[in-house]
Structure formats: structure tokens, C-alpha cells
Amino acid sequence: MRRTARLLTGTALAVAAAGFVAAPAYADDGGSGGSSSSSLEVLPSSVVxxxxxxxxxxxxxxxxxxxxxxxxxxGAFTLAPSTHEGEAIGQFRVPPSAQPGTYEIVAKCAEGDRQVKGDLVVTLTAARGQEPRGSVKTGVGGALGPDPVQTAAGVAALAVAAAGGTWLLHRRARGDGI
Incomplete structure (x- = not known):
């Protein structure tokens, strides 16, 4: 019991120390003008x-x-005054050819030389809440192919095979042989 308590206490201290060492440090640049970098909010932060x-x-x-x-x-886009006082808003579309990764989006304020930056993550999977769009190109084609007559013939052939197999299994189970 005592050994377990020491082990748990030691583990808790090690985890707490690791969290303290790994905690990020933040500094405020004071907003003293110049070309300081600030925040650009990118929504959604992850996009396909x-x-x-x-x-x-x-x-x-x-x-x-x-x-x-x-x-x-x-490419370039414009941020214009928003309905929220003091905010600028803009939009752009990620090209369909964009590769997965993290990209820095930058905006330069019209007055002064202030720049704001934010990160955009491009992924191949839709973020939660987004529905995928489009079709999957597998090379197999759709379930009802281009010729409904061929589709009907295939379904009929499968039905005959299933009925025949069931009949043969039934005869075998009765002992009639094949």
C-alpha cells in the first residue's frame, strides 16, 4: 500500500513538472506601432x-x-469594415489544387505598416459540421450503370443462382442427393 502511494505521488509530481516545463510562454509586444505582428482570425481554421x-x-x-x-x-483579397465596430473582414476561396498543410495568411492594414497574421490548415477531410460534396471516382461506375437492361439481366441472373443454390441445399438436406 505504501509503495503504491509513493509510486502514484511520484508519477503525479513528474506529470506536474513536465506540464510546467512544457507550458508555453507568451509575451506582449506592447503594440508600440512599427511593424508588429498581431492576430488575424481565420474561420474555419481547418478547411478542405x-x-x-x-x-x-x-x-x-x-x-x-x-x-x-x-x-x-x-492570392490577394480585401478586408473591409465589418458590422462589428473596429473590425475588418474579408473572404477568399482555397484553390481545389491546394495541398494539405499549414499556411500563413497575412493582412497589411491600410493605415500604417501594421501586419496581422493567422494560420490556415488545409486537410483532405472535412471538419466536423461540414458535409462532404461531390462523387468518388473509383472507376467502377454507378449501381445502375448506363444501361438499365444490362442491370436488370444481372439482377435476374443473381436471383436465379440464389434460387438454384437454395433448391440444391434443400435437396441435399432431405437426403435426395444431387
């Missing part, structure tokens, strides 16, 4: 190729900025 992304920031004084999503291949 072809998806639309909205970016907002409250760090541009007049609510306008020039956005750059060139890292992901979307």
Missing part, C-alpha cells in the same frame, strides 16, 4: 481544398486591410 475562408481582425484602425493568401495559392 475548394472551401471558403473568412478572416477578421480588430487590429486595423480604420477597418480596412489588404489580405494575402498567396501561401495557399488563393
Amino acid at each position: 481544398p475548394g472551401g471558403e475562408v473568412t478572416v477578421t481582425t480588430a487590429d486595423c484602425e480604420n477597418g480596412t486591410a489588404a489580405g494575402d493568401a498567396g501561401a495557399v495559392g488563393a
